[in-house]
Amino acid sequence: MLSDVITLTQEMVRVPSLSGNEAGVAELVAGRMRALGFTDVRTDRNGSVLGLAGPEDAEVALLFDGHLDVVPVVGEWRFDPFGATIHEGRLYGRGSTDMKGGVAAAICGVAAAAREGKLVRRVGVSASVLEEVIEGHALGSVLDLCQPAAVVICEPSKLEVRTGQKGRLELSLTLHGKPAHAASPHLGVNPLHAAARALLALESLTLPTDPALGPALLVPTDIVSSPYPSISMIPSATTIRFDRRTLSGETAEDVLSEIRGHLAKHGIDDYTLTITDDAVQTFTGIEARPTRWLPAWSQPVEAPLVKQAFEALTRAGVSPRAGSWPFCTNGSESAGRRRIPTIGLGPGREEDAHTIDESIALDQLEAAREIYKQLTWIACAA
Ligand SMILES: [Zn+2]
Known part of the structure; x- marks a missing residue:
């Protein structure tokens, strides 16, 4: 039987979601968050979905962030780009690596943490829109809503911690x-x-x-x-x-x-x-002209959030490694502009993003789910 994170990734890949057309997958994600026990699920003005788990009035200790939009399908594919076919331990489809797999792992990991333990603070998952056309713009509105103490960008990193980005x-x-x-x-x-x-x-x-x-x-x-x-x-x-x-x-x-x-x-x-x-x-009909200035950010490996991520990786049986991203992510908004402690940490390989026959390894998805569950507990206890 396939685990929850794999089936959710499949469901998400099967709903095409070009930037500005994420309505279908946003609805799917909001429904799954409610079914999995998130206590507060909202869709903001841009159509981004924010799910929170933990006690209603507690502060938000951690926000996992991912985007719902994907880049267009080009070229000749061996597998249906929206079929979510599983073949030899990998799940194929547009957005599997970049980054519906990461969003699914965050949803399932946080839900498991809330189910299997008692959360004393709140932890959220942001499934935002429009990242492929303007990084950070949609995440900004989500940050306004929930004011998290720290952010994890779930873009592909081979489960290594990214301490910064250009x-x-x-x-x-x-x-x-x-x-x-x-x-x-x-x-x-x-x-x-x-x-x-x-x-x-x-x-x-x-x-x-x-x-x-x-x-x-x-x-x-x-x-x-x-x-x-x-x-x-x-x-x-x-x-x-x-x-x-x-x-x-x-x-x-x-x-x-x-x-x-x-x-x-x-x-x-x-x-x-x-x-x-x-x-x-946005698919909700809002037009904006965001400036294409997305600041870089970086932090030392001794930073508390990096240490917490290392601890979560160790508990999940993955040996901790750190590096940085050469590309831009929503972290430009959380860390670059707002100085909220932020790291990158996600399943899949960066080099599989935006490719023909994009795919993600199933074991990366399952490991990410476990790492996010552990990190949820560690962040709540900190
Ligand atoms: Zn991405």
Whole structure:
């Protein structure tokens, strides 16, 4: 017979849930939380589900966080991406690793902790929306609701403790030109030439490095002219989009002034540099324009929450290991912005996320459930 965490992961994988379309899986999760004995289950304005276990008026000692949305299915799959097929000890499907498995393990682990022992404080599970398009935005509303003392991000980490992560700043650099007929280019100013110079200049920018998080990165991800397509004409502007991976302690203003200084050194001055804020829409109908500035965070392995996680891993028979995430998670909101003690710890391998034939090992799911159960007890006793 399959255990509760495996069947719940299967049920969740079978409900497709692209960002902004998580209604079905949110309803499923809320129902399962109630059935498993969570005392307070609510769906917030964005559609994120928050389930709390433990005595009604007690403070929230710990919040396990995961997201319900998944990235689109692309390519040829061996298994139905929404079939949740089990094959040779692995469960296949979009969102199995990233990260319905982690959410299911948190729900089943906290429910088991409440059932098998007495919780003296409250512990919650946040199943939030829109993470794949804007990390931390939806978690922010959940944190407002429950004010947890600590947060565990259940994204895949091979059950290793992640003590920090890089941050992310999305930038839009627009080079201004003067439109003219392509047959008379001397009458205009072509912003594509300035864009080429800016790209080369910024490639040579020296970026900081952090011993725990590694090097900061500045990666161009898109370039588009206006009008697009620009046929037989010199465009009026060219915009390059950059993804800047940031380190602990770097602010958005640091990054902007570093780029401005470097462009000035290369004689590039007719431009606009902004932080992007593309619109997102929740399935509940709320539109927002969250700024794409997600700060990095990191902490020493001696931090109390890291020690508690090590203890939970040991009790669950998993040898404790620590490291950091090179990618961005909801932790940017809890730790990066709000300074709430936060760690990452989840089932599955980071490298299986967003892949064709995404899958998760069943033993990772079961171990995560046990680790989360132990951590619930440890956090309540602390
Ligand atoms: Zn994820």
